[in-house]
Amino acid sequence: MIIDRLIQAIADMQNPTAVGLDTTLAYLPDDMRAEVRDCKGAADAILEFNRTLIDHIADIVPAVKVQVAYYEAYGADGMRAFGETLSYAKRKGLFTIADCKRNDIGSTAAQYAAAYLGATEVGGRERQAFPADMLTVNGYLGTDGIAPFAELCKAGEKGIFVLVKTSNPSSGELQNLKLEDGRTVYECMGDMVERWGADTVGTYGYSAVGAVVGATHPEEAAILRKRLPHTFFLIPGYGAQGGNAQMLRCCFDGRGLGGIVNNSRGILCAYRKIGGSYYDAARQACLAMKADLLSALGAICAK
Amino acid sequence: MIIDRLIQAIADMQNPTAVGLDTTLAYLPDDMRAEVRDCKGAADAILEFNRTLIDHIADIVPAVKVQVAYYEAYGADGMRAFGETLSYAKRKGLFTIADCKRNDIGSTAAQYAAAYLGATEVGGRERQAFPADMLTVNGYLGTDGIAPFAELCKAGEKGIFVLVKTSNPSSGELQNLKLEDGRTVYECMGDMVERWGADTVGTYGYSAVGAVVGATHPEEAAILRKRLPHTFFLIPGYGAQGGNAQMLRCCFDGRGLGGIVNNSRGILCAYRKIGGSYYDAARQACLAMKADLLSALGAICAK
Numbered sequence: 001m002i003i004d005r006l007i008q009a010i011a012d013m014q015n016p017t018a019v020g021l022d023t024t025l026a027y028l029p030d031d032m033r034a035e036v037r038d039c040k041g042a043a044d045a046i047l048e049f050n051r052t053l054i055d056h057i058a059d060i061v062p063a064v065k066v067q068v069a070y071y072e073a074y075g076a077d078g079m080r081a082f083g084e085t086l087s088y089a090k091r092k093g094l095f096t097i098a099d100c101k102r103n104d105i106g107s108t109a110a111q112y113a114a115a116y117l118g119a120t121e122v123g124g125r126e127r128q129a130f131p132a133d134m135l136t137v138n139g140y141l142g143t144d145g146i147a148p149f150a151e152l153c154k155a156g157e158k159g160i161f162v163l164v165k166t167s168n169p170s171s172g173e174l175q176n177l178k179l180e181d182g183r184t185v186y187e188c189m190g191d192m193v194e195r196w197g198a199d200t201v202g203t204y205g206y207s208a209v210g211a212v213v214g215a216t217h218p219e220e221a222a223i224l225r226k227r228l229p230h231t232f233f234l235i236p237g238y239g240a241q242g243g244n245a246q247m248l249r250c251c252f253d254g255r256g257l258g259g260i261v262n263n264s265r266g267i268l269c270a271y272r273k274i275g276g277s278y279y280d281a282a283r284q285a286c287l288a289m290k291a292d293l294l295s296a297l298g299a300i301c302a303k
Numbered sequence: 304m305i306i307d308r309l310i311q312a313i314a315d316m317q318n319p320t321a322v323g324l325d326t327t328l329a330y331l332p333d334d335m336r337a338e339v340r341d342c343k344g345a346a347d348a349i350l351e352f353n354r355t356l357i358d359h360i361a362d363i364v365p366a367v368k369v370q371v372a373y374y375e376a377y378g379a380d381g382m383r384a385f386g387e388t389l390s391y392a393k394r395k396g397l398f399t400i401a402d403c404k405r406n407d408i409g410s411t412a413a414q415y416a417a418a419y420l421g422a423t424e425v426g427g428r429e430r431q432a433f434p435a436d437m438l439t440v441n442g443y444l445g446t447d448g449i450a451p452f453a454e455l456c457k458a459g460e461k462g463i464f465v466l467v468k469t470s471n472p473s474s475g476e477l478q479n480l481k482l483e484d485g486r487t488v489y490e491c492m493g494d495m496v497e498r499w500g501a502d503t504v505g506t507y508g509y510s511a512v513g514a515v516v517g518a519t520h521p522e523e524a525a526i527l528r529k530r531l532p533h534t535f536f537l538i539p540g541y542g543a544q545g546g547n548a549q550m551l552r553c554c555f556d557g558r559g560l561g562g563i564v565n566n567s568r569g570i571l572c573a574y575r576k577i578g579g580s581y582y583d584a585a586r587q588a589c590l591a592m593k594a595d596l597l598s599a600l601g602a603i604c605a606k
Contacts, residue, residue: 022411025425037426069407069414073423075386075432080379101406103441104372105471105544111327111372120376122328123340129378138406140443140466142473163443168408170445177491178483185488188480236408 001202002133002159003210003232006095007257009062011302015290016256018063018097018234019282020264021050021085024070027268029278043077049278050085053268054092056279057286063095065234065262066132083130090131097234098132101163103141110148112137117149117158134159136212136234139189146196150209153200159208162193165224167214167237176220186220190228197230204257204302206232213251215243215261222250225258233259238289239266245296256300263289304505305436305462306513306535309398310560312365314605318593319559321366321400321537322585323567324353324388327373330571332581346380352581353388356571357395359582360589366398368537368565369435386433393434400537401435404466406444413451415440420452420461437462439515439537442492449499453512456503462511465496468527470517470540479523489523493531500533507560507605509535516554518546518564525553528561536562541592542569548599559603566592 010016023046025033032049036042054064066089071082086096102112116135119126137149139162152158165175165186175186183191190211197207207230213221215237224233233251237243238261251259263285270285271278294300313319326349328336335352339345357367369392374385389399405415419438422429440452442465455461468478468489478489486494493514500510510533516524518540527536536554540546541564554562566588573588574581597603 024414039425039430039432042425067407067411069405069411069418072382072418073414073432074425075418075430076379076383078432079375079382083378101441102372103404103406103466104370105469105539108325108370108372111376115372115375115378122342122345122377127342127378129342129376129381138404138441138443140441140477141469141471142476142478144471144473145469163406166408166444166448168444168447170447173445173495174443174488174491175445177488180481180483185477185480188477192476241408 001156001200001208003206003208004202004204006063006260007204007206007302009095010260011300013060013062014294014300015061016260016293016297016300017061017286017289018065018260018262019057019061019267019286020065020067020262021268022067022070022264023050023268024073029271039074039077042074043081047081047084051088052279053282054089054094056283058092058094060283060290061094061286063097063260064089065097065099067099067264086130086132096132097134097136097161098130099136101136101138103138103145105141106144106147109145113148113152117152134161136161136163138163139192143192143196150196153208159210161210161212161234162189162196164190164193164211165213165217165220167216167241167243171214171217187223187227190224190231193231194228201230206230206258210234212236215248216241218247218250221248225250225253235259235261239263245292249296252297255302256297257302261293304459304503304511306509306511307505307507309366309563310507310509310605312398313563314603316363316365317597317603318364319563319596319603320364320589320592321368321563321565322360322364322570322589323368323370323565324571325370325373325567326353326571327376332574342377342380345377346384350384350387354391355582356585357392357397359586361395361397363586363593364397364589366400366563367392368400368402370402370567389433389435399435400437400439400464401433402439404439404441406441406448408444409447409450412448416451416455420455437464437513439464439466441466442495446495446499453499456511462513464513464515464537465492465499467493467496467514468516468520468523470519470544470546474517474520490526490530493527493534496534497531504533509533509561513537515539518551519544521550521553524551528553538562538564542566548595552599555600558605559600560605564596
C-alpha cells in the first residue's frame with residue numbers, strides 16, 4: 001500500500017512534513033520575476049523555482065504537496081508547470097500530493113481520477129496527465145463520486161485525502177453542524193472516509209484513503225484521531241495560518257504516526273524573513289519545522 | 304447583473320438549455336479520432352469538434368457548460384483546449400459556464416477565482432487564464448472559501464453556481480442528512496447560497512450566486528425552489544442520467560424562469576442514435592430538448 005511507503009519515508013527522515021509548492025509569481029525573488037513577460041514565462045520561472053527548491057530539500061523532507069490553483073491561474077502554461085513539478089519531485093524521490101480537491105459525479109470523477117492518479121488512452125498508449133501519488137478530493141457528493149478514486153487506491157500504488165475538517169476560519173459553518181444522530185457533519189464525513197478506506201489498510205494500520213484535517217482546529221482533530229483509527233491525516237494550517245506543533249500533536253498516534261503536516265508560505269517565502277537565497281532559506285525553514293514537530297511528537301517509530 | 308443577461312438570452316431563445324461540452328476523445332466520430340497520436344492531437348481534435356458543434360447550435364441555445372475534468376485528462380494540452388473552447392463559445396455569443404467545482408480556503412480560492420472569473424497579473428498585464436461567465440464551486444469549506452468568488456460576482460459581470468443537491472445516486476449520503484435544527488444538509492447549503500447571493504440580485508429577482516440542483520431529485524428540487532426564491536439553478540441530470548422535463552418542472556417559477564438545464568452526452572453523442580453528422584444530430588437533439596422542456600414549462604416570460 002502506498003501509505004506504507006509514505007509512512008516509511010516519514011520515519012526514515014524523522015520528518016512528517018510536506019512542503020507546499022503553492023508557488024505564485026509574487027513569491028519569487030525579484031531577479032527571477034524581472035524577465036517574465038507572459039504566462040509561459042511565468043510558468044517557466046515558477047518551474048525553475050520549484051526545481052531548485054526541490055533539489056535543496058529532497059534529502060530532508062519526504063513529500064511535496066502541489067496546490068493546483070496557483071498553476072491554473074497561469075492557464076495551460078501553468079498546468080504544464082504543475083505537471084512538470086510533480087514529475088520532477090517524483091524523480092528526486094519525493095512523495096507527491098496533488099492538492100486539487102476534485103469532486104464530481106461518478107463518470108466525471110473517473111476523468112479526474114485518470115488525470116491525477118491513473119492514465120488516459122490516446123493513440124494506443126496510456127498517458128499520465130498530472131502524475132501524483134495522492135490527490136486531495138471533496139466528498140460532498142458521497143460514495144459514487146469517490147468510488148473512481150477509491151478503485152485506483154485498491155491497486156496499491158495510489159491514495160487520496162478527503163476533506164473532512166478544513167483549516168480555514170469558516171470551516172465550521174457546515175462542517176461543525178450537528179446532525180440529528182448526534183454526529184457533526186465532519187464526523188459523518190470522517191466515518192465515510194474510514195469506510196472508503198477499509199479495503200486499503202496497510203502495514204502500519206493506515207489506509208490509502210486519508211483525510212484533510214486542519215492544524216488550526218485541535219479539538220476537532222483530537223476527536224477525529226480517536227474516531228478514525230485507520231485514517232491518515234494531511235494536516236494543513238501550520239505556520240502562516242496559525243497552527244503550531246503543540247496544536248497538532250493530537251493528530252498523531254503513540255508512535256508519532258498518523259499524519260503529515262503541510263507548510264507552504266513558511267518555506268517558499270522563508271528567504272524574506274531570514275535572508276539569503278530562497279533555496280537555502282527554505283532548507284533552513286524545513287529543518288526548523290522538523291525540529292519543532294519532533295519536539296512535540298518525540299521520535300517517529302514505524303515498527 | 305450577469306444573471307439578467309443569462310435569463311434574457313434564455314427568454315429570447317425560449318430555451319433554458321446549456322449544452323454540456325464534456326467532450327472526450329471517445330465521443331468523437333471515428334474519422335476525427337483516427338489521426339490522433341498524442342495529447343496535443345487529442346486536444347486539437349476535441350477543440351475542432353467543439354467549435355463545429357458550437358457553430359451549429361449558437362443560434363438556438365443560450366449557453367454551454369464546459370466540464371473541465373474531460374480536458375484535464377489530456378494534461379496541459381487539454382487545458383488549452385478547455386480555455387479555447389470557452390473563448391470560442393464566447394465569441395459566438397454563447398454564455399459560458401466553466402464546470403470545475405473548485406473549492407479551497409480563501410487565499411487559494413482567490414487563485415481559482417482569478418483563473419476562471421478574473422485575471423492574473425503577469426508582466427504588467429492582466430491575463431485571463433480560462434475566461435468563463437460563471438463557474439461551479441463547492442461550498443463545503445463555508446463562507447471564506449466562497450468569498451473570493453462572491454466578491455467578483457458583486458462587480459456584476461460574473462457569477463457562480465454552488466453545489467447544493469447534486470444529481471448523482473449517492474448525493475443523499477451527506478446532502479440529505481438531517482441536522483439537529485431540522486434542516487437537511489442540502490437545505491443548509493441552500494440557505495448559505497441565498498445569503499452569499501444577497502448583494503447580487505438582478506432585475507428578475509435572481510442573484511449571481513446560483514445553485515446546482517439535480518433534475519434526478521425532483522422532491523428536493525421542489526423544496527429548494529420554494530426555499531431559495533432568489534437562487535437560479537443549474538440543473539444537471541437530464542437525459543443520460545435519467546432526469547426528464549416533467550421531473551424538473553419544479554425547478555422553475557411561474558414565469559418559466561429560475562433554471563438552466565444541462566445536457567451533455569445526449570447532445571454530443573446524438574449522432575450515434577439518430578445518425579448523420581455529429582453537428583446536425585446535435586442541433587436536432589437541441590431542438591428536441593427545447594421542445595421537451597417547453598412542453599413542461601410553457602412559454603418563458605422574462606418581464
